[in-house]
Amino acid sequence: MKTVRIIAIAVLLLTAGAVLFANYLAPAGYEQQFRELPQAGPSAHHPLGTDDLGRDRWARLLYGMRVSLTLAPLAALLTTFLAGLVGGLAGYFGGWTERCSKLLIDFVLSIPWLFLLITVRAVLPLNISPQASVTVTFILLGLLGWAASARVICSGAKDLMKSEFVWMARASGFSGMKLIRLHLLPNLRGALLAQFWISIPVFIIAEANLGALGLGVSEPLPSLGSLLRELQDALTLRPEPWRLLPLAVLIVVISSFQVLLNKGLLNKQEVRA
Amino acid sequence: MLRFTGWAILRLAAIMLLASFAGAMLMRFAPGFTSDDQELNSGLSAESIQAIRQAHQADANIPRFYMHYLGSLVQGDLGTSRSLNQPVKDLLRERLPVTLFNLAFALAAGWLLGLALAIAAQTLRWPVLSFLANGLSGTFISTPAAALALVFLLLRLQPAFAAALLVFPKIYRYTQNLLQQSSEMPHVLTARAKGAGPLRVLAWHIAPTALPQLIALVGVSISIGIGVLLPIEVVSDVPGIGQLAWQAAQSRDLPLLVNLTMIVTFVTVCATLISDAAQRRFTRSAA
Numbered sequence: 001m002k003t004v005r006i007i008a009i010a011v012l013l014l015t016a017g018a019v020l021f022a023n024y025l026a027p028a029g030y031e032q033q034f035r036e037l038p039q040a041g042p043s044a045h046h047p048l049g050t051d052d053l054g055r056d057r058w059a060r061l062l063y064g065m066r067v068s069l070t071l072a073p074l075a076a077l078l079t080t081f082l083a084g085l086v087g088g089l090a091g092y093f094g095g096w097t098e099r100c101s102k103l104l105i106d107f108v109l110s111i112p113w114l115f116l117l118i119t120v121r122a123v124l125p126l127n128i129s130p131q132a133s134v135t136v137t138f139i140l141l142g143l144l145g146w147a148a149s150a151r152v153i154c155s156g157a158k159d160l161m162k163s164e165f166v167w168m169a170r171a172s173g174f175s176g177m178k179l180i181r182l183h184l185l186p187n188l189r190g191a192l193l194a195q196f197w198i199s200i201p202v203f204i205i206a207e208a209n210l211g212a213l214g215l216g217v218s219e220p221l222p223s224l225g226s227l228l229r230e231l232q233d234a235l236t237l238r239p240e241p242w243r244l245l246p247l248a249v250l251i252v253v254i255s256s257f258q259v260l261l262n263k264g265l266l267n268k269q270e271v272r273a
Numbered sequence: 274m275l276r277f278t279g280w281a282i283l284r285l286a287a288i289m290l291l292a293s294f295a296g297a298m299l300m301r302f303a304p305g306f307t308s309d310d311q312e313l314n315s316g317l318s319a320e321s322i323q324a325i326r327q328a329h330q331a332d333a334n335i336p337r338f339y340m341h342y343l344g345s346l347v348q349g350d351l352g353t354s355r356s357l358n359q360p361v362k363d364l365l366r367e368r369l370p371v372t373l374f375n376l377a378f379a380l381a382a383g384w385l386l387g388l389a390l391a392i393a394a395q396t397l398r399w400p401v402l403s404f405l406a407n408g409l410s411g412t413f414i415s416t417p418a419a420a421l422a423l424v425f426l427l428l429r430l431q432p433a434f435a436a437a438l439l440v441f442p443k444i445y446r447y448t449q450n451l452l453q454q455s456s457e458m459p460h461v462l463t464a465r466a467k468g469a470g471p472l473r474v475l476a477w478h479i480a481p482t483a484l485p486q487l488i489a490l491v492g493v494s495i496s497i498g499i500g501v502l503l504p505i506e507v508v509s510d511v512p513g514i515g516q517l518a519w520q521a522a523q524s525r526d527l528p529l530l531v532n533l534t535m536i537v538t539f540v541t542v543c544a545t546l547i548s549d550a551a552q553r554r555f556t557r558s559a560a
Contacts, residue, residue, distance in 0.1 A: 106284065107291045110542045112499045115518055115534040122522040122530060123299055205417050209504050212419030213519060231423050232508070247420050254415030262407075 008256035015253050019066045026059035031220040041240070048242050051230060055220075061246055064222035068204050069253070071138040076199035078142030083149030084192050090150070091157020092176075092184065101154065108147035114209065116144055121215045130221035137216050141203045149195035156191045160184055201257040208250055224250050277553060281546045292538050296531035297342040351532045356524035361532050364517060372506070372513035376498045379436030384494065386437065387444025395452040395479075396471040406449075410442035418501040422508035432509035439501040440494055447490055448483075455479040488552040492545035499537055 018025060027045055028034070034046075034054040041049045048057035090101035120140055128136065160166055160183070169183055204224065210216035211225015212232075219226065227246035317325075345352065351361035390406040413421070418439055425435040452475075455461060461478045469478070503515035510516070514533060521530040 103284070103287055103291075106542075107288045109496075110288050110545065111292065111534060111538045112496060112503075112541060114500050114503045115530075115537055118503075118518060118522040119299060119527075119530045119534050122525050122527065123302075201415065205415070208417040209419050212417060212423075213504055213507055215519075215522060225417075228417065228420050228423075231420070250417065250420070251412060251415050255411050258411050258415055262411075 004259055008259040011252055011256040012260070015065065015069065015249075015256075018062055019069050022059075022062035022066050026056065026062045028056045028059050030060050030063040030222050031055065032059075042242050048245055049240075057243070057245075060222040060227060061249065064224050064227045064246065065249065065253075067134060067217065067221065068207055068224040071134065072141075072200050072203040072207065073196075075138040075142035075145070075203045076196050078139065079145045079149060079199050079203075080192055080196040082143070082146035083153050083195055084188070086146065087150035087153030087155075088157050088180070088184065088188065090154040091159075091161060092180065094158065094161070098154065098158075101150070105147045105150050105154075108144065109151075113144055113206070117141070117206070117210060118213070118215050120144075121210070128218065130218040133216075133218040134221055134223065137207060137210060138203070141206055145199060145203065145206075149199065152195060153188060153191055156188055157184060160187050197257075197261060201254045201261075204250070204254060277550065281550065285542050285546060288542050289535070289539060292535055293343055293346060294339060296535055297339045299527065299531055346535070351536075352528045354521070354526055354529040356521065356526040356529070361529055364529070365514070365533075365536065368513050368517050371511060372499075372502060372515065375433045375436060375502055375506075375511065375513060376495070378433040379440050379498050379502065380494055382434065382437035383440030383498070384444050386441045388448055390441075391445050391448035391452060392475065394449060395456065396475055406445065410445045413438050414442035414446075417504070419504035419508050422505040425505075426509055432505045432511055435505050435509075436498060436501050440498050443497055444490065444494060448487065451483045451486055452479060455483045458482065485552045485556040488555055489548055491551075492541075492548035495544040496541045499541065 027047075032055065034040075034050055034056070036054070037046070037050050038054040039050065039052055040046060040054075043049070046056050046058065048061065050056055051060070086101050086104070090098040117140060121137070124133075124136060166179065166183055169179055174182070207216055207223060208225040208228055211223050212228040214229060216225040217223040224246060228250070231243060231247060349362070351365070353360050354364060357364065387410075390402075390409075394403045394406050416439070418435070421435045421439060422432060425432055456474075456479055458478075461474060464474050464478045499515075502513065503518060505511070506513045506515035507519045514537065518530060518533045520526075521533065
């Protein structure tokens with residue numbers, strides 16, 4: 001099991017390196033077209049060949065990973081903030097605040113997120129720029145993904161409010177903000193951190209699903225999702241194994257995340273939460 | 274029980290009211306809400322175009338628009354699809370059975386596989402089996418539904434199997450954790466120390482404590498199943514609700530999309546409430 005964990009860490013470090021140094025590792029820009037070489041096979045200059053528009057697939061994979069792996073943590077940060085805010089306040093105040101927050105959490109959890117996501121995505125203007133589309137996609141993920149985490153935080157905050165040290169602090173005259181800052185937040189940090197890490201692979205997969213359905217990041221900006229979309233004709237019409245690399249990368253990266261999430265990195269925090 | 278049922282119905286009503294309000298607002302503020310294609314029809318007279326504009330302006334009043342929308346919903350009028358020019362009710366009648374059948378299959382197969390592997394890993398305690406089961410669940414939990422559907426399309430396998438494989442990891446992981454926690458409880462350790470076999474311990478000591486929580490997972494698994502079926506139906510060209518929602522999103526048919534989301538939400542909330550009630554009942558009878 002230790003070996004699996006080491007492999008997972010190595011994979012994630014390698015991916016992070018590839019994402020950081022995409023400019024140096026990619027033979028061309030993600031939108032640069034080699035018009036004389038559309039649908040070319042792998043070669044020394046284009047390790048994964050080129051797509052229908054003559055763009056280098058290796059470059060698109062590297063930049064696509066950069067987009068997905070940079071923005072998913074930012075969306076996770078937004079989700080964790082919202083979860084902390086709603087769940088924390090619900091647990092802290094209790095009573096009607098908790099009931100209303102729980103209703104809101106139940107409401108968001110009841111709506112199948114992919115339906116909600118494509119509904120909200122469909123409302124956006126058609127002429128949205130690629131940069132705006134990528135921002136909007138990940139902001140939407142962040143805004144819609146907080147409910148499950150908020151439930152965990154609410155339960156944690158509620159337990160803390162019943163704990164002896166919080167009672168003692170309140171008896172000593174600690175005010176609301178001081179209590180939150182000195183006692184609640186430090187003790188909820190583990191649960192918040194766990195929710196942050198758990199959200200990252202969820203958002204990468206969500207973006208991949210949206211991208212594969214054509215509702216994610218707009219062309220020409222690549223993302224893991226939009227690269228998966230290319231597989232539709234690759235698998236049905238022209239089976240070329242190297243085109244499966246984005247899918248393989250996605251599965252390996254997410255699996256590595258899952259291995260680290262399951263094997264120790266977050267177990268303690270999750271149990272505590 | 275009566276009080277619980279009352280609260281459950283109230284919760285359902287509140288969630289549906291919130292959902293309908295959010296849906297109505299999305300439709301109301303969507304680009305192009307106040308305009309109509311018919312305004313471009315050169316065959317219409319100026320009076321007709323004016324009447325169309327006035328009808329749209331009446332909808333600009335938000336409370337009025339919401340009440341009108343809610344009234345239609347209560348009467349079972351789900352509106353007409355703009356892109357397909359068909360009543361939403363008819364579209365649902367055609368497509369809902371397909372999705373429900375695939376959902377039932379995915380859930381049954383996913384639960385069967387998840388439970389079987391979790392129980393086998395817990396009772397047999399073979400490291401190889403645990404490693405393989407964890408690897409399998411790890412792979413499928415990391416695979417986007419659309420990508421797995423593509424692979425299944427290539428292999429010419431039934432799309433419902435892909436949905437089952439995506440439901441399975443959640444069931445497996447949750448069940449395995451639950452069995453693990455239950456097997457460390459003092460009464461289970463005592464039973465084991467007294468010489469009870471693994472199957473007896475599982476059936477008489479672990480299952481009664483783990484079952485109520487597993488029942489609660491039924492509602493969640495329905496939600497997961499619906500979520501994974503959408504991309505699978507789109508990629509595999511299955512004429513279900515998921516594909517209809519995607520078509521509606523592509524053609525920006527917001528009335529259809531919002532109503533579909535409302536119906537799926539209703540199904541999910543009902544399933545969750547029923548599984549909560551079952552869990553409550555089971556916990557009481559076990560106590």
